[in-house]
Amino acid sequence: MKPAPPLVWAVIWRTALFVLLWWVLSDGRLDSWTVGSGSVALATLLSLRLSPPTRGRVSFPGLLRFLTYFVFQSLRGGIQVAWFAMRPQTGLRPAMREIDLRLPEGIGRVLLINTLNLLPGTLSVELQGRQLCLHVLDEHVSAEAEVRMAETFLARTLRLELEPA
Amino acid sequence: MSLPEIASFILLLAGAVFFFAGTLGLLRFPDVYTRLHALAKADNLGLGLIVLGLLFKAPGAAMSIKLALVWLLALAASATASFLIARRARQHSIAPWRSGEHE
Numbered sequence: 001m002k003p004a005p006p007l008v009w010a011v012i013w014r015t016a017l018f019v020l021l022w023w024v025l026s027d028g029r030l031d032s033w034t035v036g037s038g039s040v041a042l043a044t045l046l047s048l049r050l051s052p053p054t055r056g057r058v059s060f061p062g063l064l065r066f067l068t069y070f071v072f073q074s075l076r077g078g079i080q081v082a083w084f085a086m087r088p089q090t091g092l093r094p095a096m097r098e099i100d101l102r103l104p105e106g107i108g109r110v111l112l113i114n115t116l117n118l119l120p121g122t123l124s125v126e127l128q129g130r131q132l133c134l135h136v137l138d139e140h141v142s143a144e145a146e147v148r149m150a151e152t153f154l155a156r157t158l159r160l161e162l163e164p165a
Numbered sequence: 166m167s168l169p170e171i172a173s174f175i176l177l178l179a180g181a182v183f184f185f186a187g188t189l190g191l192l193r194f195p196d197v198y199t200r201l202h203a204l205a206k207a208d209n210l211g212l213g214l215i216v217l218g219l220l221f222k223a224p225g226a227a228m229s230i231k232l233a234l235v236w237l238l239a240l241a242a243s244a245t246a247s248f249l250i251a252r253r254a255r256q257h258s259i260a261p262w263r264s265g266e267h268e
Binding site for chain 1: 182183186187189190193194195196198199201202203205206207209210211213225227228230231234240241243244245247248251252254255256261262263264
């Protein structure tokens with residue numbers, strides 16, 4: 001485990017992010033900054049309170065690989081479900097699967113559950129401890145392989161260690 | 166039509182097709198779980214394509230980032246909502262539809 005980054009860095013990063021966000025929302029209008037600077041300060045304070053800075057740091061090469069994977073899988077998932085929806089006979093073969101997650105508890109699992117909902121053929125139904133209940137559209141496809149893949153990409157992005165299955 | 170206009174048109178059209186497919190799935194699929202699949206996946210891709218198509222017409226960087234943010238927020242909302250609805254359905258012991266049982 002790495003030591004916690006100084007609070008200063010978190011404040012700088014988050015302020016920069018909210019400044020960018022305000023600039024985007026106000027279409028770059030200068031006269032909006034009287035309200036904007038107050039909003040940025042409040043948003044930064046609130047974010048520090050709701051989500052205190054942690055030791056974890058995002059790996060940018062990992063994030064890039066995750067995004068590439070995510071975009072291609074979204075394409076696959078959308079086409080698959082559209083195909084099921086438009087066929088004369090849907091040909092759905094849904095089933096429930098239970099899988100023990102390897103990602104440690106925390107933000108990684110939250111992101112995994114959300115990612116799986118957007119990936120082809122998987123829908124997260126319930127998480128109890130480390131056991132994830134998953135609904136799959138096609139029982140012949142290995143849901144576990146999809147989950148392991150998503151876990152690996154997320155673990156690399158968030159620099160997390162995978163636990164043994 | 167210029168090349169960016171054609172690209173934009175094709176992307177917007179493809180996006181609309183996926184929204185249509187998602188809605189069709191919502192109406193045709195047999196139970197709450199499969200319908201959630203249809204909505205989350207088709208809308209993710211549909212909205213993604215429409216946002217891409219609109220990026221070609223965006224007047225500046227601020228608008229482009231805003232469009233990308235819309236997509237990200239919609240993704241987060243639809244993924245979270247699907248999970249919450251599916252979990253509630255399971256807690257209420259709504260059994261998932263199985264092929265062959267009701268046909």
